[in-house]
Amino acid sequence: MLRVAAPLMVGIVLLALWQGIVVSYNVPKYLVPSPLAILHALIDDWALLSDSLLVTLKITLLAFLMSILIGVAVAFLFVQNRMVEMSLFPYAVLLQVTPVVAIAPLIIIWVKDPTRSLVFCATIVALFPIISNSILGLRSVNPGLLNLFKMNKASRWQTLTRLRVPSALPYFFGGLRISCGLSLIGAVVAEFVAGTGGTGSGLAYQILQAGYQLNIPRLFAALFLITITGVLLFVGMVVLSKLALGGWHESELTPET
């Protein structure tokens, strides 16, 4: 109860403070709009903004899905063989450290279809945490249990599905929490790059356009939608991990007092 109420109170106080300062000092809307003005913009421009939201959401979710599929596949490949991991892992790191803003223009030129190119960019951003967390998880197996499987003459496949995968789940869900936010960031960054080129319809494009037109309340409204999307994605992952691990993993147990 307090966990929801306390941050909510802080939010309300801050918003009221913001509203109060903007109104009492008569700050012009095109510099800092008041929360109420932003709410207005959100309602008035809902048709426009909701379309953009759907576009961004679609790119985000597709990129998230792609990064899970690719990331898990790569992790499985890497743990099969130390040699494979040794030779390929540096390139996975390369993927992580290359700023997507720098390569997005190239990708947008190479991949014609705008949705595909944006998903591609966002996937690159979101991929690495899934790979590294899944690898860590698949390797974090209790050595005693590994011996037990060995003594019971378990096949490689049985050891993978019955031991390595369940052991990896907590790490995998940790990766999901990081990655869902990153896929949104990746989607927005890619949209920005595409938007400066004059194409686009996502929330980032709305922010760019609103900025050009000095329609600052709409800019804030779009920003607000991006933030909310990110928070909801994160909460979704928390719930998912609770459902999957709630029965047994330390991270999801409520301490008994």
Next chain:
Amino acid sequence: MVDLWGVEKTYANGTQALAETSLTFNEGEFISLLGPSGCGKSTLLKMIAGLAEPSNGKIRWWNHGLDQVGGPGRKMVMVFQDATLMPWARVGANVRLPLELAGSKGPEADRAVADVLKLVGLERFEQSFPRELSGGMQMRASIARALVTEPNLLLMDEPFGALDEITRNRLDGDLRELWAKKKLTIVFVTHSIYEAVYLSTRVVVMSARPGRVSREVLIDAPAFGSGARSEAFRVSQEFAGYCKELSDALAQASGEGGVDH
């Protein structure tokens, strides 16, 4: 049923964990490997289990194929220092695991799991998660998992080392009873003289640096039951006598080594 001929283990860094050792384990025995840390008793057990290979010497299982771990149709299982249960699976599923890995399913497996849980006194906890059980109960589940495949040889590596003395005594009593009832063959690693005397039919005394066998003592106290042993054994003259004998053997062995203390 298991013969060791001149078995020796030296690790890659040059440490000799176990000097040349020859031993024979017979069907139906309850053997304890007793010794201080570093005497190679766990290493010896791992080699019998096939989890480690001797650097030298031979192990033969059930008079079968010299380099073939185990033997056709024979089962060896091991109970580890920790319960090593899968935290994501309920007790029932944990116990069933060896059956499933071997491909047996259905009502037969259900019955085997139920029987063995009853045997260790966990029949009411089939649906519990391991973390909901006490340390002693987790160990019971681990033993149930070991027994579910009806093994020919049960290897135990200080299974009760992490438990309090009261729980440990109770589990020792139950284990000895199980051994008699199911006609098991057990090789039990421990550093407790009392536990070794109470449980075993034969105690192999080992000493450290390098690990080696220094003495073998047969424990025979028919007055307190040749199968399950009564608690009275623990406070008897015979018990004290065996403890003294083993303790002397241990002291003498570490004197022979002459390196430490």
